[in-house]
Amino acid sequence: MTSIHLHLLSDSTGETLEMLAKAALAQFENADVVRHFWPMVRSRQHLDRIVPEFKANPGLVLFTLVNPETRARLEESCAQLGLPAVPILDRVTAALEKALGQEAHGRPGRQHAMDQAYFERVEAIQFTIAHDDGIGSEDWEEADILLAGVSRSSKTPTSIYLANRGYKVANIPLVVESPPPPALYRLKHPLVVGLTTAPERLVQIRRNRLLSLNEGHQTAYIDNERVKDEVAFARRMFADNGWAVIDVTRRSIEETAAAVIRLLGDRGRHKGGDFEGVKPI
Structure with missing residues:
Protein backbone atom coordinates (compact mmCIF):
# COMPACT_ATOMS: atom_id res chain seq x y z
CA MET A 1 0.00 0.00 0.00
CA THR A 2 1.37 3.40 -1.02
CA SER A 3 1.61 5.93 1.81
CA ILE A 4 2.03 9.69 1.38
CA HIS A 5 1.69 12.88 3.40
CA LEU A 6 -0.65 15.43 1.80
CA HIS A 7 -0.35 19.04 2.96
CA LEU A 8 -3.34 21.29 2.17
CA LEU A 9 -2.73 25.04 2.53
CA SER A 10 -5.37 27.70 2.07
CA ASP A 11 -5.63 31.41 2.79
CA SER A 12 -9.31 30.89 3.59
CA THR A 13 -11.35 28.14 5.23
CA GLY A 14 -9.88 25.49 2.93
CA GLU A 15 -13.31 24.06 2.07
CA THR A 16 -12.71 24.23 -1.68
CA LEU A 17 -9.25 22.70 -1.33
CA GLU A 18 -10.53 19.84 0.78
CA MET A 19 -13.33 19.01 -1.66
CA LEU A 20 -10.97 18.97 -4.63
CA ALA A 21 -8.43 16.82 -2.80
CA LYS A 22 -11.16 14.40 -1.72
CA ALA A 23 -12.51 14.13 -5.26
CA ALA A 24 -9.03 13.44 -6.66
CA LEU A 25 -8.16 10.87 -3.98
CA ALA A 26 -11.35 8.97 -4.73
CA GLN A 27 -9.72 7.89 -8.00
CA PHE A 28 -7.03 5.91 -6.19
CA GLU A 29 -7.39 2.61 -4.37
CA ASN A 30 -5.20 1.27 -1.58
CA ALA A 31 -3.59 4.65 -0.94
CA ASP A 32 -2.70 5.47 2.65
CA VAL A 33 -2.90 9.26 2.79
CA VAL A 34 -2.04 11.28 5.89
CA ARG A 35 -3.62 14.71 5.52
CA HIS A 36 -2.23 17.86 7.11
CA PHE A 37 -4.68 20.75 6.90
CA TRP A 38 -3.46 24.33 7.16
CA PRO A 39 -6.27 26.92 6.73
CA MET A 40 -6.14 30.72 7.01
CA VAL A 41 -2.48 31.01 5.97
CA ARG A 42 -2.27 34.71 5.15
CA SER A 43 1.23 35.81 6.16
CA ARG A 44 4.86 34.79 5.74
CA GLN A 45 5.13 34.48 9.51
CA HIS A 46 2.29 31.95 9.63
CA LEU A 47 3.77 30.05 6.71
CA ASP A 48 7.22 29.95 8.33
CA ARG A 49 5.69 28.18 11.34
CA ILE A 50 4.25 25.50 9.03
CA VAL A 51 7.30 24.79 6.85
CA PRO A 52 9.08 22.70 9.54
CA GLU A 53 6.11 20.31 9.35
CA PHE A 54 6.83 19.82 5.65
CA LYS A 55 10.37 18.80 6.52
CA ALA A 56 9.21 16.46 9.28
CA ASN A 57 6.51 14.91 7.04
CA PRO A 58 7.63 15.32 3.42
CA GLY A 59 4.99 14.79 0.78
CA LEU A 60 2.77 16.58 -1.72
CA VAL A 61 1.73 20.20 -1.09
CA LEU A 62 -1.54 21.47 -2.57
CA PHE A 63 -2.39 25.11 -2.05
CA THR A 64 -4.76 27.96 -2.80
CA LEU A 65 -2.88 31.15 -1.94
CA VAL A 66 -3.54 34.44 -3.74
CA ASN A 67 -1.09 36.70 -1.90
CA PRO A 68 2.00 36.86 -4.18
CA GLU A 69 4.49 37.23 -1.33
CA THR A 70 3.11 34.32 0.70
CA ARG A 71 2.83 32.18 -2.38
CA ALA A 72 6.39 32.89 -3.48
CA ARG A 73 7.63 32.06 -0.01
CA LEU A 74 5.80 28.73 -0.08
CA GLU A 75 7.11 27.77 -3.50
CA GLU A 76 10.67 28.72 -2.48
CA SER A 77 10.44 26.67 0.72
CA CYS A 78 9.06 23.62 -1.12
CA ALA A 79 11.79 23.91 -3.77
CA GLN A 80 14.47 23.92 -1.07
CA LEU A 81 12.94 20.78 0.47
CA GLY A 82 12.48 19.11 -2.90
CA LEU A 83 8.73 18.88 -2.45
CA PRO A 84 6.15 19.38 -5.23
CA ALA A 85 3.86 22.37 -4.65
CA VAL A 86 0.70 22.43 -6.75
CA PRO A 87 -1.51 25.57 -7.08
CA ILE A 88 -4.67 23.64 -7.82
CA LEU A 89 -6.85 26.54 -9.04
CA ASP A 90 -4.31 28.22 -11.34
CA ARG A 91 -5.30 26.53 -14.62
CA VAL A 92 -9.01 27.06 -13.98
CA THR A 93 -8.49 30.71 -13.04
CA ALA A 94 -6.30 31.32 -16.09
CA ALA A 95 -8.89 29.76 -18.39
CA LEU A 96 -11.64 31.91 -16.88
CA GLU A 97 -9.51 35.06 -17.22
CA LYS A 98 -9.04 34.29 -20.92
CA ALA A 99 -12.71 33.47 -21.48
CA LEU A 100 -14.02 36.48 -19.55
CA GLY A 101 -11.39 38.93 -20.72
CA GLN A 102 -10.64 40.19 -17.24
CA GLU A 103 -8.15 39.60 -14.46
CA ALA A 104 -9.12 37.60 -11.38
CA HIS A 105 -9.37 39.42 -8.06
CA GLY A 106 -6.67 38.22 -5.67
CA ARG A 107 -8.81 38.33 -2.56
CA PRO A 108 -8.48 35.46 -0.03
CA GLY A 109 -11.72 33.59 0.58
CA ARG A 110 -13.57 35.55 -2.07
CA GLN A 111 -15.73 32.51 -2.89
CA HIS A 112 -17.00 32.49 0.69
CA ALA A 113 -17.99 36.13 0.86
CA MET A 114 -21.03 36.78 3.03
CA ASP A 115 -23.25 37.83 0.16
Whole structure:
Protein backbone atom coordinates (compact mmCIF):
# COMPACT_ATOMS: atom_id res chain seq x y z
CA MET A 1 0.00 0.00 0.00
CA THR A 2 1.37 3.40 -1.02
CA SER A 3 1.61 5.93 1.81
CA ILE A 4 2.03 9.69 1.38
CA HIS A 5 1.69 12.88 3.40
CA LEU A 6 -0.65 15.43 1.80
CA HIS A 7 -0.35 19.04 2.96
CA LEU A 8 -3.34 21.29 2.17
CA LEU A 9 -2.73 25.04 2.53
CA SER A 10 -5.37 27.70 2.07
CA ASP A 11 -5.63 31.41 2.79
CA SER A 12 -9.31 30.89 3.59
CA THR A 13 -11.35 28.14 5.23
CA GLY A 14 -9.88 25.49 2.93
CA GLU A 15 -13.31 24.06 2.07
CA THR A 16 -12.71 24.23 -1.68
CA LEU A 17 -9.25 22.70 -1.33
CA GLU A 18 -10.53 19.84 0.78
CA MET A 19 -13.33 19.01 -1.66
CA LEU A 20 -10.97 18.97 -4.63
CA ALA A 21 -8.43 16.82 -2.80
CA LYS A 22 -11.16 14.40 -1.72
CA ALA A 23 -12.51 14.13 -5.26
CA ALA A 24 -9.03 13.44 -6.66
CA LEU A 25 -8.16 10.87 -3.98
CA ALA A 26 -11.35 8.97 -4.73
CA GLN A 27 -9.72 7.89 -8.00
CA PHE A 28 -7.03 5.91 -6.19
CA GLU A 29 -7.39 2.61 -4.37
CA ASN A 30 -5.20 1.27 -1.58
CA ALA A 31 -3.59 4.65 -0.94
CA ASP A 32 -2.70 5.47 2.65
CA VAL A 33 -2.90 9.26 2.79
CA VAL A 34 -2.04 11.28 5.89
CA ARG A 35 -3.62 14.71 5.52
CA HIS A 36 -2.23 17.86 7.11
CA PHE A 37 -4.68 20.75 6.90
CA TRP A 38 -3.46 24.33 7.16
CA PRO A 39 -6.27 26.92 6.73
CA MET A 40 -6.14 30.72 7.01
CA VAL A 41 -2.48 31.01 5.97
CA ARG A 42 -2.27 34.71 5.15
CA SER A 43 1.23 35.81 6.16
CA ARG A 44 4.86 34.79 5.74
CA GLN A 45 5.13 34.48 9.51
CA HIS A 46 2.29 31.95 9.63
CA LEU A 47 3.77 30.05 6.71
CA ASP A 48 7.22 29.95 8.33
CA ARG A 49 5.69 28.18 11.34
CA ILE A 50 4.25 25.50 9.03
CA VAL A 51 7.30 24.79 6.85
CA PRO A 52 9.08 22.70 9.54
CA GLU A 53 6.11 20.31 9.35
CA PHE A 54 6.83 19.82 5.65
CA LYS A 55 10.37 18.80 6.52
CA ALA A 56 9.21 16.46 9.28
CA ASN A 57 6.51 14.91 7.04
CA PRO A 58 7.63 15.32 3.42
CA GLY A 59 4.99 14.79 0.78
CA LEU A 60 2.77 16.58 -1.72
CA VAL A 61 1.73 20.20 -1.09
CA LEU A 62 -1.54 21.47 -2.57
CA PHE A 63 -2.39 25.11 -2.05
CA THR A 64 -4.76 27.96 -2.80
CA LEU A 65 -2.88 31.15 -1.94
CA VAL A 66 -3.54 34.44 -3.74
CA ASN A 67 -1.09 36.70 -1.90
CA PRO A 68 2.00 36.86 -4.18
CA GLU A 69 4.49 37.23 -1.33
CA THR A 70 3.11 34.32 0.70
CA ARG A 71 2.83 32.18 -2.38
CA ALA A 72 6.39 32.89 -3.48
CA ARG A 73 7.63 32.06 -0.01
CA LEU A 74 5.80 28.73 -0.08
CA GLU A 75 7.11 27.77 -3.50
CA GLU A 76 10.67 28.72 -2.48
CA SER A 77 10.44 26.67 0.72
CA CYS A 78 9.06 23.62 -1.12
CA ALA A 79 11.79 23.91 -3.77
CA GLN A 80 14.47 23.92 -1.07
CA LEU A 81 12.94 20.78 0.47
CA GLY A 82 12.48 19.11 -2.90
CA LEU A 83 8.73 18.88 -2.45
CA PRO A 84 6.15 19.38 -5.23
CA ALA A 85 3.86 22.37 -4.65
CA VAL A 86 0.70 22.43 -6.75
CA PRO A 87 -1.51 25.57 -7.08
CA ILE A 88 -4.67 23.64 -7.82
CA LEU A 89 -6.85 26.54 -9.04
CA ASP A 90 -4.31 28.22 -11.34
CA ARG A 91 -5.30 26.53 -14.62
CA VAL A 92 -9.01 27.06 -13.98
CA THR A 93 -8.49 30.71 -13.04
CA ALA A 94 -6.30 31.32 -16.09
CA ALA A 95 -8.89 29.76 -18.39
CA LEU A 96 -11.64 31.91 -16.88
CA GLU A 97 -9.51 35.06 -17.22
CA LYS A 98 -9.04 34.29 -20.92
CA ALA A 99 -12.71 33.47 -21.48
CA LEU A 100 -14.02 36.48 -19.55
CA GLY A 101 -11.39 38.93 -20.72
CA GLN A 102 -10.64 40.19 -17.24
CA GLU A 103 -8.15 39.60 -14.46
CA ALA A 104 -9.12 37.60 -11.38
CA HIS A 105 -9.37 39.42 -8.06
CA GLY A 106 -6.67 38.22 -5.67
CA ARG A 107 -8.81 38.33 -2.56
CA PRO A 108 -8.48 35.46 -0.03
CA GLY A 109 -11.72 33.59 0.58
CA ARG A 110 -13.57 35.55 -2.07
CA GLN A 111 -15.73 32.51 -2.89
CA HIS A 112 -17.00 32.49 0.69
CA ALA A 113 -17.99 36.13 0.86
CA MET A 114 -21.03 36.78 3.03
CA ASP A 115 -23.25 37.83 0.16
CA GLN A 116 -26.95 37.17 -0.35
CA ALA A 117 -26.26 33.60 -1.46
CA TYR A 118 -24.52 32.92 1.85
CA PHE A 119 -27.50 34.05 3.90
CA GLU A 120 -29.87 32.08 1.67
CA ARG A 121 -27.81 28.97 2.34
CA VAL A 122 -27.94 29.53 6.09
CA GLU A 123 -31.70 29.96 5.85
CA ALA A 124 -31.97 26.76 3.82
CA ILE A 125 -30.00 24.81 6.43
CA GLN A 126 -32.17 26.14 9.24
CA PHE A 127 -35.35 25.26 7.34
CA THR A 128 -34.12 21.77 6.53
CA ILE A 129 -33.14 20.95 10.11
CA ALA A 130 -36.51 22.21 11.34
CA HIS A 131 -38.40 20.04 8.82
CA ASP A 132 -36.60 16.72 9.23
CA ASP A 133 -38.42 13.40 9.68
CA GLY A 134 -41.92 14.67 8.85
CA ILE A 135 -41.88 17.70 11.16
CA GLY A 136 -43.62 20.95 10.24
CA SER A 137 -45.92 19.76 7.47
CA GLU A 138 -47.75 23.11 7.58
CA ASP A 139 -44.60 24.72 6.08
CA TRP A 140 -43.84 22.15 3.38
CA GLU A 141 -45.13 24.42 0.62
CA GLU A 142 -42.14 26.71 1.33
CA ALA A 143 -39.67 23.91 0.56
CA ASP A 144 -37.83 23.59 -2.74
CA ILE A 145 -37.66 19.81 -2.37
CA LEU A 146 -39.47 17.18 -0.33
CA LEU A 147 -37.88 13.75 0.02
CA ALA A 148 -40.05 10.76 0.90
CA GLY A 149 -39.02 7.22 1.69
CA VAL A 150 -39.02 4.44 4.24
CA SER A 151 -36.80 4.56 7.31
CA ARG A 152 -33.02 4.54 6.59
CA SER A 153 -33.32 5.39 2.91
CA SER A 154 -30.83 8.30 3.31
CA LYS A 155 -33.45 11.06 3.47
CA THR A 156 -31.83 13.11 6.24
CA PRO A 157 -28.21 13.11 5.04
CA THR A 158 -29.35 13.89 1.50
CA SER A 159 -31.51 16.73 2.82
CA ILE A 160 -28.61 18.23 4.77
CA TYR A 161 -26.29 17.96 1.77
CA LEU A 162 -28.85 19.73 -0.44
CA ALA A 163 -29.39 22.39 2.23
CA ASN A 164 -25.69 23.15 2.12
CA ARG A 165 -26.16 23.79 -1.59
CA GLY A 166 -28.85 26.35 -0.75
CA TYR A 167 -32.05 24.30 -1.14
CA LYS A 168 -34.83 24.24 1.42
CA VAL A 169 -35.61 20.58 1.95
CA ALA A 170 -38.22 18.74 4.00
CA ASN A 171 -38.37 14.98 4.34
CA ILE A 172 -40.93 12.47 5.54
CA PRO A 173 -40.65 8.81 6.51
CA LEU A 174 -43.26 6.56 4.91
CA VAL A 175 -44.76 4.11 7.39
CA VAL A 176 -47.33 1.50 6.36
CA GLU A 177 -49.37 1.88 9.56
CA SER A 178 -49.26 5.68 9.59
CA PRO A 179 -50.51 7.56 6.51
CA PRO A 180 -48.71 10.82 5.73
CA PRO A 181 -50.51 14.10 6.37
CA PRO A 182 -52.89 15.22 3.59
CA ALA A 183 -50.65 18.25 2.97
CA LEU A 184 -48.21 15.95 1.18
CA TYR A 185 -50.66 15.39 -1.69
CA ARG A 186 -51.52 19.08 -2.10
CA LEU A 187 -48.01 20.45 -2.59
CA LYS A 188 -47.49 22.72 -5.60
CA HIS A 189 -44.10 24.39 -5.18
CA PRO A 190 -41.78 21.66 -3.88
CA LEU A 191 -40.42 18.91 -6.08
CA VAL A 192 -41.42 15.66 -4.37
CA VAL A 193 -38.86 12.89 -4.84
CA GLY A 194 -39.22 9.33 -3.63
CA LEU A 195 -36.08 7.58 -2.40
CA THR A 196 -36.03 3.81 -2.65
CA THR A 197 -33.46 1.08 -2.13
CA ALA A 198 -33.05 -2.68 -2.39
CA PRO A 199 -34.75 -4.42 0.57
CA GLU A 200 -31.67 -6.56 1.22
CA ARG A 201 -29.47 -3.48 1.49
CA LEU A 202 -32.04 -1.76 3.68
CA VAL A 203 -32.10 -4.70 6.10
CA GLN A 204 -28.31 -4.54 6.36
CA ILE A 205 -28.33 -0.80 7.07
CA ARG A 206 -31.04 -1.15 9.68
CA ARG A 207 -29.26 -4.07 11.35
CA ASN A 208 -26.09 -1.98 11.62
CA ARG A 209 -28.14 0.85 13.06
CA LEU A 210 -29.54 -1.42 15.78
CA LEU A 211 -26.05 -2.68 16.55
CA SER A 212 -24.80 0.88 17.03
CA LEU A 213 -27.65 1.49 19.47
CA ASN A 214 -27.07 -1.82 21.29
CA GLU A 215 -30.65 -2.86 20.58
CA GLY A 216 -31.95 -6.35 19.95
CA HIS A 217 -32.47 -7.91 16.53
CA GLN A 218 -35.83 -9.58 17.15
CA THR A 219 -37.92 -6.87 15.55
CA ALA A 220 -40.05 -6.34 12.46
CA TYR A 221 -37.77 -3.40 11.66
CA ILE A 222 -35.28 -5.81 10.06
CA ASP A 223 -37.60 -8.65 9.09
CA ASN A 224 -36.94 -9.43 5.42
CA GLU A 225 -40.56 -9.86 4.37
CA ARG A 226 -41.71 -6.85 6.34
CA VAL A 227 -39.03 -4.66 4.79
CA LYS A 228 -40.00 -5.85 1.29
CA ASP A 229 -43.59 -4.87 2.05
CA GLU A 230 -42.46 -1.40 3.21
CA VAL A 231 -40.44 -0.79 0.06
CA ALA A 232 -43.32 -2.00 -2.14
CA PHE A 233 -45.74 0.24 -0.23
CA ALA A 234 -43.52 3.28 -0.82
CA ARG A 235 -43.06 2.46 -4.50
CA ARG A 236 -46.83 2.22 -5.00
CA MET A 237 -47.25 5.62 -3.37
CA PHE A 238 -44.60 7.14 -5.63
CA ALA A 239 -46.25 5.69 -8.73
CA ASP A 240 -49.80 6.63 -7.70
CA ASN A 241 -48.77 10.27 -7.26
CA GLY A 242 -46.45 10.53 -10.22
CA TRP A 243 -43.44 11.45 -8.08
CA ALA A 244 -39.90 11.11 -9.36
CA VAL A 245 -38.03 8.14 -7.89
CA ILE A 246 -34.32 7.70 -7.20
CA ASP A 247 -32.86 4.32 -6.27
CA VAL A 248 -30.15 5.02 -3.68
CA THR A 249 -28.95 1.41 -3.37
CA ARG A 250 -25.60 2.03 -5.03
CA ARG A 251 -25.44 5.80 -4.80
CA SER A 252 -23.45 7.96 -2.44
CA ILE A 253 -25.20 10.90 -0.76
CA GLU A 254 -23.46 13.23 -3.22
CA GLU A 255 -24.70 11.20 -6.19
CA THR A 256 -28.25 11.13 -4.87
CA ALA A 257 -28.21 14.88 -4.28
CA ALA A 258 -26.85 15.48 -7.79
CA ALA A 259 -29.70 13.41 -9.23
CA VAL A 260 -32.25 15.45 -7.25
CA ILE A 261 -30.72 18.70 -8.51
CA ARG A 262 -30.92 17.47 -12.10
CA LEU A 263 -34.59 16.63 -11.61
CA LEU A 264 -35.18 20.10 -10.22
CA GLY A 265 -33.42 21.65 -13.19
CA ASP A 266 -35.44 19.55 -15.64
CA ARG A 267 -38.62 20.62 -13.90
CA GLY A 268 -37.67 24.30 -14.20
CA ARG A 269 -36.93 23.98 -17.90
CA HIS A 270 -40.15 22.04 -18.49
CA LYS A 271 -42.10 24.92 -16.94
CA GLY A 272 -40.38 27.37 -19.25
CA GLY A 273 -38.24 29.00 -16.58
CA ASP A 274 -34.53 29.69 -16.67
CA PHE A 275 -33.78 27.80 -13.45
CA GLU A 276 -30.99 25.31 -14.05
CA GLY A 277 -31.13 23.52 -10.72
CA VAL A 278 -27.76 24.72 -9.42
CA LYS A 279 -27.37 27.20 -6.61
CA PRO A 280 -24.13 29.00 -5.78
CA ILE A 281 -21.78 27.59 -3.17
